[in-house]
Amino acid sequence: MDLKSNHAAPVLTDPIPISKSRLGIHTNLLPYSPPGGLFLTIPRKKPMPGKLDDVRISSWLDAMEASSPPRKKPTKDFNIEVASDDTDASYRSWMLKYPSALTSFDEITNYAMDKRIALFLDYDGTLSPIVDDPDRAFMSNAMRSAVRNVAKYFPTAIISGRRRDMVYEFVGLTELYYAGSHGMDIMGPVRHSVSADDHPNCIRSTDKQGKEVNLFQPASEFLPMIDEVFRTLVENTKGIKGAKVENHKFCTSVHYRNVDEKNWPIVAQCVHGVLKNYPRLRLTHGRKVLEVRPVIDWDKGKAVEFLLESLGLGDSADVVPIYVGDDRTDEDAFKVLREGNRGFGILVSSVPKDSSAFYSLRDPSEVMEFLKSLVRWKKLSKL
Numbered sequence: 001m002d003l004k005s006n007h008a009a010p011v012l013t014d015p016i017p018i019s020k021s022r023l024g025i026h027t028n029l030l031p032y033s034p035p036g037g038l039f040l041t042i043p044r045k046k047p048m049p050g051k052l053d054d055v056r057i058s059s060w061l062d063a064m065e066a067s068s069p070p071r072k073k074p075t076k077d078f079n080i081e082v083a084s085d086d087t088d089a090s091y092r093s094w095m096l097k098y099p100s101a102l103t104s105f106d107e108i109t110n111y112a113m114d115k116r117i118a119l120f121l122d123y124d125g126t127l128s129p130i131v132d133d134p135d136r137a138f139m140s141n142a143m144r145s146a147v148r149n150v151a152k153y154f155p156t157a158i159i160s161g162r163r164r165d166m167v168y169e170f171v172g173l174t175e176l177y178y179a180g181s182h183g184m185d186i187m188g189p190v191r192h193s194v195s196a197d198d199h200p201n202c203i204r205s206t207d208k209q210g211k212e213v214n215l216f217q218p219a220s221e222f223l224p225m226i227d228e229v230f231r232t233l234v235e236n237t238k239g240i241k242g243a244k245v246e247n248h249k250f251c252t253s254v255h256y257r258n259v260d261e262k263n264w265p266i267v268a269q270c271v272h273g274v275l276k277n278y279p280r281l282r283l284t285h286g287r288k289v290l291e292v293r294p295v296i297d298w299d300k301g302k303a304v305e306f307l308l309e310s311l312g313l314g315d316s317a318d319v320v321p322i323y324v325g326d327d328r329t330d331e332d333a334f335k336v337l338r339e340g341n342r343g344f345g346i347l348v349s350s351v352p353k354d355s356s357a358f359y360s361l362r363d364p365s366e367v368m369e370f371l372k373s374l375v376r377w378k379k380l381s382k383l
């Protein structure tokens with residue numbers, strides 16, 4: 001099927017909406033208004049917004065500049081991005097709004113007492129440190145073992161922007177559920193609920209171990225289009241030193257982390273030049289990556305709802321979904337939990353960022369600590 005048509009402009013997804021209210025259980029936290037906003041931006045000469053295209057590219061560039069905190073020095077155990085010293089004070093102040101999930105651990109577990117926790121984990125920047133080469137974003141064995149242990153006690157799923165088989169290869173744990181391509185490729189349990197089974201694009205399949213699973217791919221008709229766009233982007237970015245294009249099956253990513261900042265406008269122009277021929281694709285921003293994906297009403301938030309339903313945990317008041325992620329695309333999941341007034345998001349960030357999450361963790365090492373704490377708590381509560 002030809003999905004191309006020329007009667008509409010590409011849909012551009014702008015920076016995440018700012019949510020100012022905390023809902024549900026967490027009413028005791030101080031309100032917080034950052035003076036003049038918290039995103040770190042680098043002054044830049046913008047193109048004159050003479051044409052609509054220029055305005056779009058200019059807004060992309062703003063988002064590109066805000067897409068990742070500045071790098072200072074790697075810590076001993078994790079090659080993480082660390083904020084500069086002068087942001088420490090604003091980080092502490094930001095934590096009044098997004099308290100650490102470690103220091104708030106008792107609050108979290110008191111709430112989850114006698115309820116069932118379901119755990120959703122993003123991969124890059126959450127389980128693995130952000131590194132220059134996306135092909136080498138390995139998680140540590142210590143993290144793998146923390147994830148393996150937590151999955152013994154709570155249903156656990158990885159929800160990543162990467163292609164599902166790639167993130168499975170990186171994590172390597174058969175006891176988890178995996179969703180790739182920002183939730184557009186879900187391999188989940190065979191349904192407990194009839195409504196989940198009724199979903200179009202959901203087929204019965206078997207995983208690598210021969211276990212029966214449900215495969216849900218709501219964007220399957222876009223496969224040839226994404227492939228075509230991927231190949232065009234590879235071709236068109238060839239001349240941009242440091243640019244890297246990845247094919248994630250139902251979406252494709254253009255990395256500019258290793259591109260000299262003065263060439264970022266060329267990256268934006270190049271992606272825009274391709275995307276404007278595909279009105280059924282849209283652009284979202286990740287950490288120094290432009291992500292091209294189908295215009296369908298599906299994202300990581302929808303994937304969380306789908307998986308909860310598949311696990312038979314959809315409508316229960318006694319289920320506490322916890323989603324841990326670092327990226328803008330994780331905001332869709334945070335929002336679903338916040339707006340549904342169930343469970344909560346935990347934002348992984350070493351710099352202040354506005355978010356729909358309730359809590360924060362600084363980096364993957366704190367994520368690991370949080371996972372271990374959940375296991376300790378569960379073991380103790382069973383005694």
Ligand SMILES: O=P(O)(O)OC[C@H]1O[C@H](O[C@H]2O[C@H](CO)[C@@H](O)[C@H](O)[C@H]2O)[C@H](O)[C@@H](O)[C@@H]1O
Nearest residue numbers: 123124130131132134137160161253257287289
């Ligand atoms: O949803 P996620 O699992 O967080 O995946 C989001 C993107 O992650 C990867 O890119 C990011 O991590 C790379 C490795 O640390 C880093 O080099 C890059 O700058 C980050 O954007 C992945 O390569 C992307 O395709 C994913 O969309």
